[in-house]
Amino acid sequence: MNTGKLMTMPLFALAIAAFAIGTAEFVVMGLLPEIASDMAISIPASGHLVSGYALGVVIGGPVIGIALRAMREKTALLALMLMFVVGNAGCLLAPGFGWLMLARVFTAFSHASFIGTAAVLASRLAPPGKEAQAMVLMLSGMTLANVLGVPLGSLLGQLQGWRATFLAVMLLGLLAAALIAGFVPAGRASPSAPAGHGSDLRRPVIWLGLATSVMASASMFAFFTYIVPVLLQVTHVEAKVATAALFVCGVGITIGGLLGGRLADWNLPRALTLTLPCLIAVLVAFYWASASLYPALACMVLWGGLSFAVGMMLQALIIKVAGNAAAYASTLNIGAFNLGNAIGAWLGGRVLEMGWAFNAITLLAAALAAVTLAMVVAVLRTARRAPRSLLV
Incomplete structure (x- = not known):
């Protein structure tokens, strides 16, 4: 039964996941000086982490979408969030810039498929006539990432080192996965092209x-x-x-x-x-x-x-x-x-x-x-x- 009350926690879980994904994507821009200094590279070179992530989204979206197309939406979302957590763990532990870049690209592979699948599921979970509102609520996590996640993640990285930011994002991904596992219904097979x-x-x-x-x-x-x-x-x-x-x-x-x-x-x-x-x-x-x-x-x-x-x-x-x-x-x-x-x-x-x-x-x-x-x-x-x- 679709009621606003019943749908609050599933949408909240998806919004937390979107917040984590949005923070992971954009927070690097606030950490470029710290990463460049620690990795002994120039700031323009560290900026390639942004390009690498974006290309990972472009390439990974259709590839991962096809790979997960037979899964139910909840299973696919959990698999994608696991990819996200593993990727950020790789960023946390990266011994050099090359490994950091690879971990960022791996993380990005989960981005498009997760947001696309979550948007479809959020719309379907909404009461009649509120489908668009549900999608906006889910996507608000991405917007809040720019308001809260990026500045707070940047501040954490400046105070405790840039690796601390990736640790925080990884833990946020684990929280999102737990909420999805606990509150999001199984759904249908993941939408494909x-x-x-x-x-x-x-x-x-x-x-x-x-x-x-x-x-x-x-x-x-x-x-x-x-x-x-x-x-x-x-x-x-x-x-x-x-x-x-x-x-x-x-x-x-x-x-x-x-x-x-x-x-x-x-x-x-x-x-x-x-x-x-x-x-x-x-x-x-x-x-x-x-x-x-x-x-x-x-x-x-x-x-x-x-x-x-x-x-x-x-x-x-x-x-x-x-x-x-x-x-x-x-x-x-x-x-x-x-x-x-x-x-x-x-x-x-x-x-x-x-x-x-x-x-x-x-x-x-x-x-x-x-x-x-x-x-x-x-x-x-x-x-x-x-x-x-x-x-x-």
Whole structure:
């Protein structure tokens, strides 16, 4: 029987797991200086941990999804959380950077399949008419990871060493596994890629939309990956202040995620074409604002809100233009965002390795956001020329 009361603990268990996964993905960005120092490598080189994880999500999603397709959802979720725990244990014990990278990629293999399976299960567990609310509640764990998990994990790593952060994330994964085992029902066989809708997936507008998500995410992570080094090297704040700044940025990210959903419901094409120019302006402004703490913080909050609002709207856009293949296209979009994560982190590292100043990262992010805007316009025009309306 689906009642709000009965579904509280299963959704809470899934949200805790999403919180752990989100923290594991993003907390490394707050630990790059510590990891670089301990491993005797450069900060740009340590930034490859972000790219490696993102590529692991892109590759691991379809591979692991196929491997677990015959399992019931609860069994699959427990297997994926076990992978997550083992991967973080590998990060904790890694003797060198190569082993740390391998452990990060292994951890990432569980990411897309877990989030995709959990979202489907959360929707099915909800009372009638509250399916979307249940999915948002589950995914709120990923959002809270940016507000709480990343700054607290960064602070722990600065005080006790970066390995302590991976220990904490591993224990959080064990807690999530115990909650899933205790409260989540068995469910059905894990969802796999639909065999039908092949003609829908062949539409150019879908793949243009996915490419747009890649570019938007590349813009975000070109900046987000190196935000702590920028604060340390350009703004000249202490590590603890940089951690507090991550928390403030996380608040903007949370607000932006909620705002993006409302804007998408209001007028998706207009919202995207208005929000992206604002994002570009904030990134350019940060180039100069980064010299002082409070102007930098203001730009970080605006940037976080605008970036995540754009991400939410692009997710809504891909669903709208995908027609009958909306569910699978939405899953592909998770991979697209993570591919963008990898590209953005790599491009940011290349800019720094070329000898550019740390705050030049923001100009790179602004340029990528400008390309995103041009691609959004192309997607909207293509969708409007389609034989049947795709933006309804």
